[in-house]
Structure formats: structure tokens, C-alpha cells
Amino acid sequence: MRILASLKIAGRALRRNKMxxxxxxxxxxxxxxxxxxxxxxxSGATKQVEDQVSSLGESVITVFSGNxxxxxxxxxxxxxxxxxxxxxxAITGLKNVVAVxxxxxxxxxxxxxxxxxxTQVMGESPDYPQIRNxxxxxxxxxxxxxxxxxxxxxxIGKTVADQLFPNENPVGQTIRIRNLPFLIVGVLAPKGFNLxxxxxxxxxxxxxxxxxxxxxxRTFVNxxxxxxxxxxxxxxxxxxxxxxxxxxxxxxxxxxxVRNQLELMQAVTATSRAMSFxxxxxxxxxxxxxxxxxxxxxxxxxxxxxxEIGIRMAVGARAADILVQFLIEAxxxxxxxxxxGIIGGVGFSKIVAYLKDMPTVTPFIWIGIAFISSAVIxxxxxxxxxxxxxxxxxxxxxxxx
Amino acid sequence: MQTxxxxxxxxxxxxxxxxxxxxxxxxxxxxEVFPGEFVALMGASGSGKSTLMNxxxxxxxxxxxxxxxxxxxxxxxxxxxxxxVRNEKIGFVFQGFxxxxxxxxxxxxxxxxxxxxxxxxxxxxRERGLRALGLVGLGERADHHPNQLSGGQQQRVxxxxxxxxxxSLLLADEPTGNLDSQTSIEIMGVFQKLSGQGITxxxxxxxxxxxxxxxxxxVLRDGKIVTDEPVQNRSSAEQELQKLHAAQQAVKLAL
Numbered sequence: 001m002r003i004l005a006s007l008k009i010a011g012r013a014l015r016r017n018k019m020x021x022x023x024x025x026x027x028x029x030x031x032x033x034x035x036x037x038x039x040x041x042x043s044g045a046t047k048q049v050e051d052q053v054s055s056l057g058e059s060v061i062t063v064f065s066g067n068x069x070x071x072x073x074x075x076x077x078x079x080x081x082x083x084x085x086x087x088x089x090a091i092t093g094l095k096n097v098v099a100v101x102x103x104x105x106x107x108x109x110x111x112x113x114x115x116x117x118x119t120q121v122m123g124e125s126p127d128y129p130q131i132r133n134x135x136x137x138x139x140x141x142x143x144x145x146x147x148x149x150x151x152x153x154x155x156i157g158k159t160v161a162d163q164l165f166p167n168e169n170p171v172g173q174t175i176r177i178r179n180l181p182f183l184i185v186g187v188l189a190p191k192g193f194n195l196x197x198x199x200x201x202x203x204x205x206x207x208x209x210x211x212x213x214x215x216x217x218r219t220f221v222n223x224x225x226x227x228x229x230x231x232x233x234x235x236x237x238x239x240x241x242x243x244x245x246x247x248x249x250x251x252x253x254x255x256x257x258v259r260n261q262l263e264l265m266q267a268v269t270a271t272s273r274a275m276s277f278x279x280x281x282x283x284x285x286x287x288x289x290x291x292x293x294x295x296x297x298x299x300x301x302x303x304x305x306x307x308e309i310g311i312r313m314a315v316g317a318r319a320a321d322i323l324v325q326f327l328i329e330a331x332x333x334x335x336x337x338x339x340x341g342i343i344g345g346v347g348f349s350k351i352v353a354y355l356k357d358m359p360t361v362t363p364f365i366w367i368g369i370a371f372i373s374s375a376v377i378x379x380x381x382x383x384x385x386x387x388x389x390x391x392x393x394x395x396x397x398x399x400x401x
Numbered sequence: 402m403q404t405x406x407x408x409x410x411x412x413x414x415x416x417x418x419x420x421x422x423x424x425x426x427x428x429x430x431x432x433e434v435f436p437g438e439f440v441a442l443m444g445a446s447g448s449g450k451s452t453l454m455n456x457x458x459x460x461x462x463x464x465x466x467x468x469x470x471x472x473x474x475x476x477x478x479x480x481x482x483x484x485x486v487r488n489e490k491i492g493f494v495f496q497g498f499x500x501x502x503x504x505x506x507x508x509x510x511x512x513x514x515x516x517x518x519x520x521x522x523x524x525x526x527r528e529r530g531l532r533a534l535g536l537v538g539l540g541e542r543a544d545h546h547p548n549q550l551s552g553g554q555q556q557r558v559x560x561x562x563x564x565x566x567x568x569s570l571l572l573a574d575e576p577t578g579n580l581d582s583q584t585s586i587e588i589m590g591v592f593q594k595l596s597g598q599g600i601t602x603x604x605x606x607x608x609x610x611x612x613x614x615x616x617x618x619x620v621l622r623d624g625k626i627v628t629d630e631p632v633q634n635r636s637s638a639e640q641e642l643q644k645l646h647a648a649q650q651a652v653k654l655a656l
Contacts, residue, residue, distance in 0.1 A: 005515050012503070012504070016503060307499070308501055310499075311499045311500075311501065311512075312512070312516070313484065313487075314458075314460065314487060314493050314499075315487065315488060315493065315512060315513040315516065315562070316484050316485060316487045316488020316489070316513055316516040316517075316566075317484060317488075317515075317516045318480070318481045318484040318485070318516070319480060319481070319484075320481070321484075321516055394460050395455055395460050395461060398460075398495070398499065
């Protein structure tokens with residue numbers, strides 16, 4: 001018996017009891033809808049986080065000073081001054097390293113235009129925007145020459161620009177840091193908040209030499225940012241940096257920490273994977289409940305249509321024909337339910353995204369999984385009733401009142 | 402005339418094992434029905450005629466004995482093969498019509514073709530379905546649903562359904578049991594017409610009046626054949642209808 005004819009019969013049987021079919025599908029609809037909706041929203045949130053992580057630069061390696069041990073006292077990252085500019089310059093010579101910047105950070109009160117603002121002043125090399133994947137909105141980055149000459153040049157973030165130069169172009173103006181006039185050569189493109197909720201645009205970037213000799217008097221840097229040539233080179237570069245610094249520092253114990261963005265990313269994706277497993281669990285439970293509903297209704301349907309089964313057997317339907325017919329009916333029921341759930345879930349997430357201004361990602365893999373598993377649920381829950389129908393004795397079925 | 406029988410029963414027996422007592426419903430029946438015959442199978446309830454009909458209809462297997470339908474030994478076949486035999490060789494007409502409700506007359510008639518082992522194209526299904534409906538005089542009612550048809554019309558649809566696969570045997574179980582006398586005569590007229598076209602018909606009935614429309618009467622009692630003889634004074638549906646009309650006319654005149 002052909003599938004198309006079975007589908008037609010199934011469609012007619014389901015239309016006959018529209019309300020009942022709908023209620024039966026409801027379990028699957030709600031289950032699938034809830035999962036698709038929440039997956040859309042959570043994967044939207046996850047994607048936002050991932051974007052933020054990758055906005056730091058995907059193949060960036062950070063060397064933190066520290067892991068300080070002094071007698072019985074021990075401390076973590078950044079707790080001991082161990083990294084120097086010379087370390088950073090040495091790293092520049094390694095294979096597969098495309099950009100390096102030593103980094104010094106300090107909070108300063110900066111003045112301009114009769115206004116003042118407390119912000120983070122960073123000492124960096126000209127490689128900094130490239131490493132951080134950060135564009136210059138106007139003007140330009142300071143140069144290597146500026147680094148060599150301890151130039152009083154600065155590149156400022158969007159927030160600082162807004163605070164100190166509300167109505168004019170800051171490029172070409174001066175800001176005073178610790179009473180030293182710095183010429184603004186560029187404004188960074190807006191970057192927004194980072195993972196920890198800090199405003200990344202609230203910053204002033206100056207040559208690290210100027211920072212270490214003019215603003216502060218430091219000989220050590222907070223950390224060193226290194227950009228590897230590509231994702232694949234990260235591990236080898238990381239190892240080479242470790243070896244190099246161990247040799248340079250001549251210390252038995254590692255007095256620095258090397259981390260990359262990929263590790264951070266993996267931490268984030270691990271969280272979202274745990275979330276996915278949770279959702280899959282919820283989905284499985286609701287699909288099982290929906291499947292029981294379908295099995296229940298299919299059993300009722302088989303009993304109601306005993307005579308029809310008898311007639312079909314009398315005119316030559318084999319047991320397998322009856323089995324397939326009822327299986328297709330159950331699968332139609334669950335697949336339609338699954339489809340409605342998918343549409344509802346996607347629609348729900350879009351509405352929430354619109355109202356709450358949240359990003360959503362339509363999870364095509366989950367849609368596929370949801371559709372296939374609701375069809376499978378249909379087969380599983382339809383099998384027993386269909387098998388029961390196919391085992392009916394045609395004589396008894398024909399006589400059934 | 403040496404033709405092969407459509408039905409050949411050789412010492413058919415059927416025993417039901419219910420609880421401690423074995424019920425012998427059919428106790429050794431041998432019977433041959435040849436192509437084109439119109440046979441009435443008669444008997445009181447409990448005579449075993451229903452059991453016999455189920456076996457002739459390949460709905461049930463005998464406990465003992467052999468049954469050849471159109472040369473095939475049906476008594477040894479399994480469930481799927483029996484289903485195929487019912488599909489290809491037998492057309493059923495039931496007392497309660499047994500049409501699928503909310504399904505058009507044409508779709509009801511097309512239904513047996515869904516289960517043909519050889520695929521029938523949908524346009525061919527439609528063609529054959531309409532032809533079968535035309536044969537029973539319901540060509541214009543193809544799109545009507547059973548609840549829009551009278552009892553007689555529903556039974557005609559059922560007959561069309563039974564004929565659509567061109568079976569070797571038309572098997573009718575009390576086909577007039579749910580119909581009034583005029584409609585019954587009309588339905589018997591359909592059967593007589595089909596019989597005239599060479600279709601083999603076996604009809605189970607307990608009404609002598611109905612049995613008189615056939616050509617051969619087989620009477621069962623206690624699971625055995627007691628008489629098997631040609632019908633004397635065979636009724637003709639046409640004449641009976643005229644008689645009925647005359648009688649009705651007379652009543653009207655009398656009123």
C-alpha cells in the first residue's frame with residue numbers, strides 16, 4: 001500500500017477529531033516549542049559572549065606576571081613584578097608571532113577643555129589595536145617612533161572623548177595626564193562592554209615607554225599581549241613563550257602565567273554545552289509525556305475504528321498494511337505537533353528578542369533534532385497501538401459494534 | 402461441460418475449542434460451485450452457515466479438510482496470502498453495508514485497489530471505480546457520502562466495491578437483511594443481473610423469499626448439508642417488482 005494513500009487516510013482520520021488531535025499534539029507542541037524557544041534565546045546569549053571573547057582577538061596570548069612566592073607567602077597572577085619590556089621584545093623574535101605589546105595600566109585623573117575624568121591609562125605598543133581587533137575611528141595610532149622617543153601622544157576611547165570633548169573632534173587637541181600635555185592623535189572605535197561589564201571605551205592609550213617613564217616610573221609591565229599568526233599556532237607559540245621566559249628569568253619556578261583567548265572561549269562554550277544538555281533533558285521528558293498522550297489516543301482510535309480495520313482486512317489489507325497505516329497516523333500527529341512547536345518556539349524567541357532587545361540565533365541543528373525526535377516518538381508511541389490493530393481477527397473486527 | 406469449479410470444498414471441518422467442550426461448527430462439508438452459479442446458502446442460526454461463509458471468504462481456515470478457490474488450496478495459506486486471496490479473488494457484500502463513513506462512494510469503491518499487490522495508478526483506480534459504480538446504477542452518486550445515500554444505494558456501493566477487483570467470487574452475507582422489501586427486490590435484481598453476466602455469487606440468507614431469486618439452494622443443519630438442489634419457481638426481480646407496484650397501486654386505489 002502506498003505511503004501517499006496512507007497519508008491521506010491518516011489526514012482524514014485526524015481531521016475527523018480536530019480538537020482531539022490538537023490536544024494530543026499539545027504535549028509535543030509545548031515540549032518542542034519550549035526547547036526551541038529557550039535554545040534560541042540561550043544560544044543568542046552565548047553567541048553574544050563568544051563575540052565579545054573573539055573581540056579581544058581570537059589568537060591572542062596573554063602573559064601575566066606573577067605566581068609570586070616569597071618564603072611562605074604565595075600569590076597569583078600579577079602579584080609579583082616579573083615581566084619586563086625586554087621580555088616582550090624577546091617574544092617579538094619568536095616564530096609565528098605577528099604582534100606584541102607590553103602592557104602597563106594605571107588609573108589617572110585626566111584633564112582637558114576645563115573638564116576632568118578619571119580613566120584607565122594604558123601603556124601599549126603600536127601593535128595594540130591590531131591585537132585587540134580594535135579599529136581607529138578617527139586620526140591614527142601612534143608610531144614606533146613615538147615609542148622610541150617617549151612621545152607625549154595618546155589615543156583615546158569613545159567614552160573619554162565624549163566626556164572631555166562633548167562637542168568637538170578630539171584629534172589634535174591636548175589632554176593633561178599628571179600635568180603633562182599629551183597630543184591626541186586618534187580616537188578608538190567604540191567597543192562597548194567586556195565580559196566583566198567594564199566599559200572598554202573608558203581608556204587612554206599612550207606609548208608604553210611614555211607611560212613607564214613619564215607618567216609612572218616602572219620597570220616592570222603588568223602583562224604582555226602576543227598575537228599568534230593563526231589559531232593553530234597558538235599552542236606552539238604559547239610553549240615557546242614559556243620556554244623563552246623560563247630561560248630568561250633563570251627561575252626554577254614559573255613566575256608568570258600564559259593564557260590564551262581560546263581557553264576563555266572554551267570555558268564559555270562549556271557553559272553553553274551544559275545548558276544544552278539541560279535543555280535536551282527537558283525536551284526528552286516532554287517528548288516522552290507527549291508520546292504517552294499519542295499512544296493513549298492511538299489506542300482509543302484503534303478501538304473506535306475496529307470495524308474499519310475489519311473492512312480493510314476483508315477487502316485484502318495485510319496485517320502490515322494496517323500496521324503502517326496506524327504508524328503513519330501516529331507519526332503524522334507527532335510530526336505536525338513537532339512542526340507547530342518549532343514554528344511556535346522560533347516565533348516566541350523572535351518576539352522576546354524584539355521586546356527585550358536580546359539577540360537570538362535560530363538553532364537549525366536543534367530544529368532538525370526536534371523534528372526527527374518527534375517523528376521517532378510518533379513511531380515508538382504509535383507502534384503498540386498499530387501492532388494491536390494489525391493483530392485483530394478480521395471476523396471479530398467486522399462484527400465489532 | 403468440463404469446467405473447473407470456483408469453489409471446491411472437500412470434507413471441510415471446523416472445531417472451536419471453547420473451554421472444556423469442543424464445538425463442532427462444521428462437520429464435513431463437501432461442495433462444488435461452478436463459474437456463473439448463483440447459490441443461496443441457507444440455514445437457521447447455529448447451523449454453521451456463518452462459519453462456512455467465513456471459510457469460503459478466506460477469513461478463516463478450516464480445522465480439517467481442503468478448500469480450493471479458483472484452483473488455489475486456500476486451507477494451507479498464511480495470513481498475508483489469505484489477505485491477498487480476499488483482495489484478488491473475493492468480493493464481500495455484508496448485511497450492514499460496512500462502508501467507511503465520511504468517505505465518498507467512489508473512494509469506498511476504490512479502497513480494495515489500495516491493497517492490490519500490483520500498483521494501480523490513481524487515474525486507473527478512478528476509472529475502474531466509476532465503472533463499478535455504473536454497473537450498479539450509481540454512476541452519478543460517486544461523490545456522495547454514505548450518510549447521503551439510502552440503504553439500498555449504500556448496498557449498491559458495497560456491491561460495486563466487491564466487484565472492483567474483478568473477483569472470481571462474489572460473497573454476500575444477508576445482503577438484504579437491513580433493507581425493506583422493495584429495496585431487497587431491487588438489490589436481488591442487481592445480483593440477478595450480475596449473475597446473468599457470468600459472475601459467480603454465493604449468498605448466505607435465512608429468508609426463503611430471498612433465496613428464491615438464486616438458482617441453487619444449499620441448506621445446512623448442524624454443520625452438514627441437508628439439501629442441495631436447483632431452485633424451483635425461481636423469482637424474477639423484474640416480475641416481483643411489477644407485482645409489488647401493482648399491489649401498492651391497488652392499496653392506493655382502495656384508499
